[in-house]
Amino acid sequence: MNALCALLHFCDLHGPRTVFCTQAFHTPTLHVPDIPPTRSTPNSPPPSSHLSRRVPHTPAADPPSSESSGTTRKQARQPPTGGPTPTATSSAGTSSCPACTAQIPFVTVDGKDGSPWTQEARGFYTKDDEDANVHYFGSRAPGDPQLYSAVRNACVRSLSIEFCPGRDGPVLFGDDANGYVLSYMFRLQDIQARGEMRFYSLIMLMTDRVYLVSCWPFLVRAFRSIAMNLQEKADIIFMKEKEAKERQQAMMMSGRRTSFAPTSPGMFLGGAESMN
Numbered sequence: 001m002n003a004l005c006a007l008l009h010f011c012d013l014h015g016p017r018t019v020f021c022t023q024a025f026h027t028p029t030l031h032v033p034d035i036p037p038t039r040s041t042p043n044s045p046p047p048s049s050h051l052s053r054r055v056p057h058t059p060a061a062d063p064p065s066s067e068s069s070g071t072t073r074k075q076a077r078q079p080p081t082g083g084p085t086p087t088a089t090s091s092a093g094t095s096s097c098p099a100c101t102a103q104i105p106f107v108t109v110d111g112k113d114g115s116p117w118t119q120e121a122r123g124f125y126t127k128d129d130e131d132a133n134v135h136y137f138g139s140r141a142p143g144d145p146q147l148y149s150a151v152r153n154a155c156v157r158s159l160s161i162e163f164c165p166g167r168d169g170p171v172l173f174g175d176d177a178n179g180y181v182l183s184y185m186f187r188l189q190d191i192q193a194r195g196e197m198r199f200y201s202l203i204m205l206m207t208d209r210v211y212l213v214s215c216w217p218f219l220v221r222a223f224r225s226i227a228m229n230l231q232e233k234a235d236i237i238f239m240k241e242k243e244a245k246e247r248q249q250a251m252m253m254s255g256r257r258t259s260f261a262p263t264s265p266g267m268f269l270g271g272a273e274s275m276n
Contacts, residue, residue, distance in 0.1 A: 004142065008155045008183075008201040012194045013097055016159040018151055022126075022138040150178045150205060158183040158201040167199060168227075170220045172213070180209040182216065184223035188231060189238040191245060196238075202226060 006021035126136040142148050154174075162171045164185050174180030184202045202223045206212040 004147065004151065004205045006151055006203050006205070008158055008203060010159040010199040011097060016155045018141050018155050020138060020140060021142055021151060022136050023142060025135045025137060026133050153178045154181045154183070154203055154205055157181070158185065158203055159199060170223070174209065179205050179207050180212050181205050182212055182219055184220065184227060186227035186231065188234040190234065191238055191241040
């Protein structure tokens with residue numbers, strides 16, 4: 001059974017997009033996809049030179065209990081990165097949409113000639129303290145072409161096809177070919193977005209429908225907690241930006257009233273009489 005967790009976003013310019021995804025790996029079969037440190041958009045298909053890299057089938061861990069979930073600690077570390085590559089150099093000048101791109105930090109590595117070189121990290125490795133054999137790899141998109149296609153299908157269905165009352169809450173869909181998806185949709189207020197609202201979704205993609213349904217209470221509770229936390233932070237920023245925008249508009253209107261004072265009826269009639 002496979003499992004993959006991802007954050008999705010409906011971009012006003014590009015439509016449904018995968019922002020970030022995380023896969024689990026076990027130490028005996030640990031094989032991290034060879035993802036180049038590029039700055040390309042997160043939903044472009046994997047390069048052909050990396051299509052042969054396969055993502056191992058990884059059993060998903062059982063949902064942790066309420067006691068262990070509160071004490072679980074994960075230690076993240078940066079993945080090893082090589083020297084500058086032609087792919088990284090050629091794509092450094094390409095621009096990407098900030099609304100649907102995960103901002104992966106830059107790291108400093110040694111080039112072939114020993115000089116320091118700054119490039120984006122390839123992804124993130126995370127080790128679970130409770131199980132030393134389990135590692136997680138986070139990246140903008142999965143490197144395996146079949147898994148990439150399944151995630152892309154889940155992304156489009158979650159944000160464009162599937163319906164949830166109020167656009168907030170969980171839905172379940174899928175098939176044997178593309179896997180089964182639990183999608184938790186939510187909205188964030190944004191003063192710069194169309195309609196001052198952005199739409200997101202947190203998904204869990206699995207091949208085992210029965211196991212996914214059994215994990216429903218745990219996953220929905222976790223996704224709801226993440227969504228509410230993001231909404232609270234987004235609301236604070238939204239209110240600050242909205243107040244600043246209203247103050248700016250008030251100052252502009254005040255300046256216009258001072259520069260272009262309306263003519264009173266007396267002045268208007270007096271001016272008309274003097275003309276006669």
